[in-house]
Structure formats: C-alpha cells, structure tokens
Amino acid sequence: MNPSTRLLMIAAVMIGCVGNSLANPVYQEQNGLVVFEAENTPSRLGSWRRENSIQGHAGKGYLNFTGNEYLTGRPNSPLQYTFKINKPGLYSLHLHCARETQVIDGETRKDVANDCFVRVQGNFDSGPNSGDKHGDHAPLPLLKKDTKFFGGKDKEFVWASGNQLDPGGHSNKRVAIYRFNTGNLYTLVVSGRSKGFKLDRIVFRHQSVTAKDAQDLAVSETLSSGAATADESSSTKISELIDPPVGRLAVVADGNSPDPDDIGATAVMFGLLKASGLNDRLVHLSHSCDLKPVNRISKSDERRRQKVLQRLCEDGVTKFGPFNNLKSIFNCRTQQEAAVNDLRDAIDASSKDNPLWIIEAGEPDIIGFALQAAAPAKHRHVHVVSHHPANDDSGDFFTWKQILDFGVTEHQIGDQNAGLQTAINYWDWAKRQRDSNIKWIWKQLQYAERDGVVKFQNNKFDCSDAGMLYWWITGANKGGNAFSTPAEIKAMLLWK
Template sequence: MNPFFLFIVLTVTSFSSYLCVAQKSVVKMPKGRIAFSSDGNLHDTDDWGATAFSLALIHYAGLEKRFVHYDYNNHLGDSDKNWEQVMTDAAKGGAKRFGLDARKVFDDQSEKEAAITNFVKEANSSNKKNPLWFICAGPMQMAYDMIKATLPEKRKFIHAISHSQWNEVHNHSENKKTWEDMKKDFPDVVYHQILDQNKSNGEDDFYSHITNWKWLLESNNENWKWLYNIDDTGVLDLLTKGRKESIEKYFDISDAGMTYWLITGGPYGGNEKGGWKEVKALFENKPITNSTPTPEVVFESDDYIFLEAESTSSSLGNWNLIRKGNKNYVKSASGFAFLEFNGNKPQIGNPDSPLQYEFVCPKDGNYRMVLMTSKRLEGVPSDWCNDIFVKMEGDFESGTNLTKSDLTNYIKVLQEGNEATAELEWHWAVQAEKEKHKYYDVIYNFKKGQKYKLTLAGRSQRFSIDYILLYNSDKFGLYDAKDFFSKKK
C-alpha cells in the first residue's frame, strides 16, 4: 500500500474514533436525578418541541434511569385545551418513544395533585450523593407549590434551574409566585440561572432557522421525524394564526437548552451555548433502542366502566346498528359493531333518539368519560359530523370545572382534533364544549355501589360511536387510558 495513502487512512480512522469518543465524553451530568416543570398550554408554544427534545436528549445521553419527574401544562388558571393536548403528546408520548418512565409524567390540568405527590417523593429521597436537578421551564407557581410541600431539611439537595426571565416573573391568572419568591421563601434550594438559549449562540443555537433542523425530517428515523413535526413550526398553524409569520422561519426549542446544559456538566462546565449541531452529533452517536421500555399500564376491573354503544335497551330511533360487512363499517370496531346517527343535519341539531345506559360504580373516585368515535362526511366540511350530546343522572358531584347542572343536562361532546382528524377512522372524543371554543374535561365524582344512568343523544348526522369509557382519573392519566383501551379493543 502506498505509504501516503496509509497515512491518510490511519489519520481519518483516528479522527473518526476521536469524534466518537468526543461525543461520548460530552455527557458529563453531575450525580443525581432529573425533574422538570413546563407549561406549553398558554402564551408560548416553544415548550411543545422543547419538551419532546429534552426527553430525547436524556435518552441519547443514556440517562433514562435518572429521569424521575415531568409535569407539564403548568400555566395554572387560564389554559388552551388544544395546546394541552399537544403537550400531552410531547410529554407522555415523548417519554414512551424514548424509553423513559411515562408513569413519572403528569398533566397539571388534570393530575396536579399526583404531580405534587411524585415530586415530593423524589425530593424527599434526595441527599448529597443523589440530589434532584429541577428544570423550571414554565411559570414558577407550580414549582413553588411543589417545593413548598417538601421537607425543609431536604431542600438543600434541590437544584432549581432557569434561563428565562419571562418564566421567572410571569404572574398571569393563578400564577402569582415568581423565581424571586422561591429564592426568598426557600433559601436552602440551590439556584442556577443560565444563559437564555434564545439566540445565545447566534444562528446555531436551540432557537434558529428551520433549515438547520431539516436533517430530522430527511432521516429514516420515525422518532426524529416526529420531533421535527411536534415543534410549533409544524403544529401551531393548525390551531391558531397567532405566530404564523415567525414560525414559518424559526425552529424554537430553547427550553431544551437547559437540559443540554445539565447533561453536559451543569454548573461544572455545562455547555450553555449548544444548539442544532450539538443535538445532531449526540443523536447520531447513539441509535434509538427499546432497552428500557415503559412498564405496561394495567387497569383493574374497578378502575373503569366500559360500555359498548350497541349494548342499550333503548329504542335506536335514528341510530343505525352497523356490523362488519356493512358498506359503512369502520374497521377495528370493538365487538365488530357500532352505532351511527342518521337524524338531524351533518352540522347541527337538537338532542334526538336518546340511548340510555345504566351501571353501578365499582368504587369511589373521579371517573373521566371519553368516547371512541368516527365520522362519515360524504363531502361536507371535515369539522362536521363530529359530535354528540351526553348527560348523567345519579348521586354524583362534578369532578371538573363544569357544574353539576352542566353534567345533568345535555352537553355537547366532540371528537378531538376537529377538522384535523380523518373520517372513517376511530378517534377519541374527550372534551365537552359548553360555550363556543371553550372546552372542558367530563369528569364525574362517583360513589361506590351507586347506580347511575348515562344518556347519549344524537346531534350531528353520520357521527358514530363504538364504546363509552369512564376511567378512574385519580389513578390514570388520559394518555395511559387511551393507549390501553385502544389496544384492548
């Protein structure tokens, strides 16, 4: 072999080995565990992508076992229901995609107390050799409440991290406590304020031109494509026109910069000026694996009430029973049958052809109602044929911000995703609309052994229902319920 060529080969090989070692050495997270609190449900949409990327960074750094807490939608009070759902996909969906324990992920709009309980458990188990690194990526009220609930003697082992003055001083709606309040009231906590990753590294940081991130979309990795699409560049215009002029140009996952700073050393030399190049290098050095799968969620029989739509003794009226083999059958229906409403008009109508279902509650608790639904458009707009009326009778209280009167009278429940969901497929209906574009979870506080009567009534033509699910929302989150019962059927 030509000596000069041999020199080139050896040099390139050595340089490639150096790159591999260099990338592995980037991960220098201090001892301890990782906790997050983020918003994403009002004001600013950068948390959608930042949440998903933070979870991916933990995976690609090989730190899955250090992940112990993520609460999201932490803008308390005012909230946007559509944004809440995107954050659920980013947080709970991201955890499952990247091998993190999704049981440690909590929606503050519906699982606030469970989030506080989990955070307190982790904080109170902290010590000098195993501190809790707490990334504060939203308004500080939720972070304040969680720290307040911890044992005072354990707070010196909590490291709170922030990079955003907006988050630190935000006091809108029920969010009153600030970063300065935390420092004043909990002086034993260790506080780290790092550079804001919005343009801290010019055009190469975590907030940069969208073309810097095209490698995700152009890869053969479905998880990378998902990361690209969950950033607000790809999602927000489906929900609002508020930032269209900026999201067409910029990919914004700036809050993920705190995660990168921590996994590369934190206060011991962590990189505050990382960006797309560092993310790409880290991702390419470790392929996605399923070596740490999320434990399977298991529902016991008293955790839910499951009702097939066709299992009613009521006269069907304008409901048609659709079985497998019918031209309008939607595949994968539970029990190979469902009901399709054919009264009223495709867009609107009064309650028609009521269907009643009686059941006994298996134990005390808050039970959230969700429906498995479909729509058949026949050429009408895609946000038609997508809703139904429901009401409940019996000895219960409201478990949500709807009143009991709202729940004992007919209220409209609509298919999630609205015009974004495809027809002739099964999709969840998870929220009620009380006023125009004001959406609410449907949760009933039931009593063990009590008998209840649920009534469904048709609203829009060619809307179909496969089954009704009422699950214990004190024990399980919406993501877990949807995932479990979609597979179960």
C-alpha cells in the first residue's frame, strides 16, 4: 500500500468537505517521536468537543467525545492525523487520555467512557511478536481496522500504552506495535467509541526512545513549519492501496425498495471500479432485486425507480467503461430469469483460484435462486459480502440462513451507514469538479436525496452499499477498509 497518496487525498477531501482553507498538515517524525495534540486535527470534529476544564493536559486543551453511549458504540466522528516517518523501525502507540466514572443502572462503573477506536493507514507491518494471544503484538489486520484502545483515569489524564488494544473478550488484549518504513506517509484515524472519553495527546514512539522521554508533555508537537502538506503531494499514486483478492465480482442491488440509497451507491461503485482499474473483474450487475416490493413504495414510484436504475447503469457503463466481462445489465423485476441465469453462470465458472465475490446490495433472493441453479460443488468458491441485516433478512423466497446453508463464505463487514450516510456538504467537492463523470455521481446522490419516498434520507447523501466494494478493493478479508468515509472515497476517485 502506498501511504502517500491515500493519506494526501484523504486530507484534500477534508478540505473539500469541511471547507477548511488550510491544507492537511503532515507531522514529521523527529528523533524517533511523532507527537500530535489531539485537538489540532484538521478533521471535522463531529461528536468531539474541544475542552480545557480538566487540568493536566498539554497544549491548549483536549477533545471530549460526546457521541454514542458511555458503554460503547460504533466508530463515530473519525479524526485524521497524517505523518511522515524518517527513521524506520518499530513504533508503539501512546495516548494521553482520561475517562469518566459513571453510575449505570445503579452500579458505579469505572470501565466505561474509557476508550476510542484507532487504525493506521499506510504501508507498514506488524511487530515481530504479533499473534492471537493476550499480550502479543497486534496482527496487521487488527492494526489496519478500527480497534478499541482503552485507558485513562477518572477525570485525570494519564498515559495509556502497551497492552491496551482490545479486539474483544476478557484477557484478550494486544500491544499496538507498528513497523514503519522510512520516507513513507501514514494516517492515524481515531474514532469515538464511548461517550465521555477524553483524548489529549497522541505519540508514536520509536523503540530507541524511552517511554519517559516520549511521554514528556514538554516535548512539542512534531510539526515542522516547513513541513509539506498532504495536498501538495497529491499527484503521488495510491496504487498500493488497491489490493483486491483474487477472483471476479458480482453486484446485486435493489433500489426499487423504499430506500433509494442504491441510486447513489451504484454510481459511486462505477467510479471506484474505474479508478481502481478493476472494471474487468465485474462479471454481473443487476438491480431492482426486491422481487415483491412492500407497500411503503407505490407501484408508480417502484416503476420509476426501475427506470432510473436501468438508465443509471447504462450511463455508468458508458461513462466509466469499458466493462469487457459484463454481458448485460439486468432489471430483476422484468428480467428475473435472465438475471438468475447470468449469476448462475458466474458461479459455475468459479474455482479456488478464481472465486466469485457477490456484493449483496439488496434482498438475497436473486442470489439464492442463482445458487440453487448452480452446481453445488461451486458453492464453496463463492463469497457473499453484506453490511446490514436489512438486506439479509428481507428475502421473500430465501432466508439468510438458507443462503449460508448453500456453503458460501459469508463476510459481514459492519453497517456502512456509519461512515457513508452523511450530510450533503461532505460531497460538495464532487459538485465542484470539472470532471463531468464525478459531477454525474453527485447528481445521482442528489436524486436519491430528493426522491421523496422515505423521509430518513432527507438532507443526506448515502452511498453505504459502495462501502462493501471499497472494502473489497482495499483488501477484503485481508485487511480491507470496512470503515470508509466520503474522504476516502474521494481519495480513490480522484487519485489519477
């Protein structure tokens, strides 16, 4: 993975989405240390609040997370810190943080309001003692995905490091150790987890530096006044970010159900495939896979959606093509048999070295019918990617258990709405692009927002299903990013 461009493009997105006139600063490793003041992030704060009421913090203050619940929550309001490593080697992560004791259901709890999520983007390796046992260095996939990091005392800032990375379960902690490479850029992403967690300072410490020296609050942030900014190097390629698994790709979307999100998501998928150079991997594309639409969408609106999706797919193939291995586009409502047969053929062509990855962006029935018609021996070479039970559990002919009983490999990557159902202004950059294809993507997101069938998409742009494709493009089950945001989508769409 080439960290430079990915991080730089993400920084540029934050400028475009937030309206920040400053470029995303690149912190410089100096004498084995990278030091950030948490409150100086260029990211949109979201549910984080700048405060200074608790003593013992460095700098002008700290960040207090006000989202989710005191006990837990999904990754929320990601903050980004871009940095460059000059001295290669092993680095440990240190957080200067505080928590809050809370009374919950009559019980005084000291194990709440005490954690955030952390992940690092870039080209690095795990520590030499990485493993799956308590106290091991964290394996690489754990370091690259949002993982709980806990620490702090009650309204008192203390340093947390060592065995603080928590993949889940008692006596099951890891040490956050990263083997960074010289000259490379990285991005640390810190997301809120539990309400009341307070983050003051972040340090990456080289193995040659003592913890005492690294945790000295008198040490200044390692941001050189002459340091480069992320957007100044935006021409750097992010080709190493693109790391899909072997095999082919199928996309089965609805869009004719009440939620119009597939309109914007499918448009984004076209852009991502083109940007990543993976057009030839797409072997099946179908839409309107809700075979028995519910009464929450009128017959006229449902027919309108079919037409919109068909035109969208045709335009997408024209704008972002060619798609040499895509025989046709299928409307599952009017071409159900043809759609099933095409997906069946893709399944039957599967093997260990050429599996089929199905993006389940709607009800599972078309997938079920295709698996039923395909050779049973081929099922084990099929991967089905899902991000929400709203799709899994909505079949009219197949339950999710029946899909899994075919023997396919399931990948549940988590609700992509968390990062990809956002306020409209997060996509303002696309509206301003000179590239007509990027503007086209923005128009599809706008159409879905104005669709009017459901109210929960008002004032939101939602491309959540595209998060499954982004996960697949960036490594899938081998470290793919399951928590993408419009910032990262922009980085990939525009990197060339």
